[in-house]
Amino acid sequence: MARSMRSFISLSIVFTLFLTGACSSTSTSTSPTTPATATPATTTETFAGTVAQLATTGNPFSVSANGPVTIELTSVEPLATMGLGVGIATWDGTTCGTAIAKNDNARSGATALNGTATAGSYCVTVYDSGNIPEGWTVSFSVQVIHP
Secondary structure (H helix, E strand, O other), X not given: OHHHHHHHHHHHHHHHHHHHHHHOOOOOOOOOOOOOOOOOOOEEEEEEEEEEOOOEEEEEEEEOOOEEEEEEEEEEEOOOOOOEEEEEEEEOOXXXXXXXXXXXXXXXXXXXXXXXXXXXXXXXXXXXXXOOOOOOEEEEEEEEEEO
16 A cells, blocks of 8 residues: 555656646747848830941930849831840940840840849940841830839
8 A cells, every 4th residue: 555655646746747847838939030021113114216237225224122124125127036135234324334234136025134133223225236237227115124
């Protein structure tokens, strides 16, 4: 009987410790979550113009926040299948400056350039990359989608 009483007391102590641990309040720390970065609103700008053999034309635009930029030729006339050069450069307030990226064979209806830009002033250029015949003037429109 003494032995069963000791077993009962030991079991009671273990059970009591278990319940005390289960009922005790534990404090857990959680790391603060970083708020999701909002995607900046996009702007679509369309520029139209003409370019002659061995010429370049440029149009400035401003990127208001860091984010994706996509440039696409949306039309080329009189020959819609003609490849033109499309580039992106810095804009100093007066002229297109240093080229950042270019595509010498951009086609109408296809993305010419895409990437990520930081907020700032840029210039989209359209140029003859060797495909415009002498005496021709080619009309184009180019679309820039940016924050």
